[in-house]
Amino acid sequence: MRKQTFTLTILTLFISCGLAFSAPDTPETRRHEAERYLQATPPKALFEDMADKMAANLPPDQRDQFKKLMTSQLDIAALTKAMIDAMVKNFTTEELKALADFYGSPVGKSAMQKFGTYMADIMPTMEAEIMKAQAKVNQSMPNKSPK
Numbered sequence: 622m623r624k625q626t627f628t629l630t631i632l633t634l635f636i637s638c639g640l641a642f643s644a645p646d647t648p649e650t651r652r653h654e655a656e657r658y659l660q661a662t663p664p665k666a667l668f669e670d671m672a673d674k675m676a677a678n679l680p681p682d683q684r685d686q687f688k689k690l691m692t693s694q695l696d697i698a699a700l701t702k703a704m705i706d707a708m709v710k711n712f713t714t715e716e717l718k719a720l721a722d723f724y725g726s727p728v729g730k731s732a733m734q735k736f737g738t739y740m741a742d743i744m745p746t747m748e749a750e751i752m753k754a755q756a757k758v759n760q761s762m763p764n765k766s767p768k
Contacts, residue, residue, distance in 0.1 A: 645714070646713050646714045646715070647714070648709055650714040651708070651709040651712065651713070651714050651717055652705060652709050654714055654717030654718045654720075654721055655704075655705045655708040655709055655712075655717050656705060657717075657718075657721040657725070658708070658717055658720045658721040658724060659701060659704065659705065660721075660725075661721055661724040661725035661729065661730070661733075662724045662733055664697055664700055664701050664704060665697045667733070667736065667737070668691070668692065668695055668697070668700075669688075669692050670734075670736070670737030671736070671737045671740045671741065672687065672688045672691035672692055673688055673737065674737040674738050674740065674741030675687070675691075675740070675741045675744055676688045676691075677741060678741065678744070678745055
């Protein structure tokens with residue numbers, strides 16, 4: 622009986638400790654973890670890298686202008702706010718913490734350094750597939766003549 626009581630006490634202690642160490646899931650804790658995530662993956666650097674890699678698919682005489690337009694015309698503050706708001710809305714505190722922890726780690730940082738190249742590689746195919754899908758949608762929709 623004494624052994625069972627001891628075991629139950631230890632088990633209760635472990636469960637209590639686990640609950641105490643997990644962060645509450647509130648909009649405030651979500652926002653904190655979303656901001657921590659964006660510190661690990663700054664949107665400005667991500668978009669600059671992506672624009673640089675995407676420009677490689679353009680004719681050489683258009684690359685600099687493309688990069689300049691993509692980076693100078695982008696409202697990073699508005700984009701960052703929208704990203705944080707969407708993360709707070711769609712992810713839990715625990716999920717955001719995991720993202721921030723991963724992307725703040727050496728392996729996460731290494732993966733993010735490759736993200737711009739990855740996006741540049743996939744973007745032409747993605748754009749082509751979206752255009753094909755849009756053309757099919759346009760063909761399948763009944764023609765509406767102006768009145």
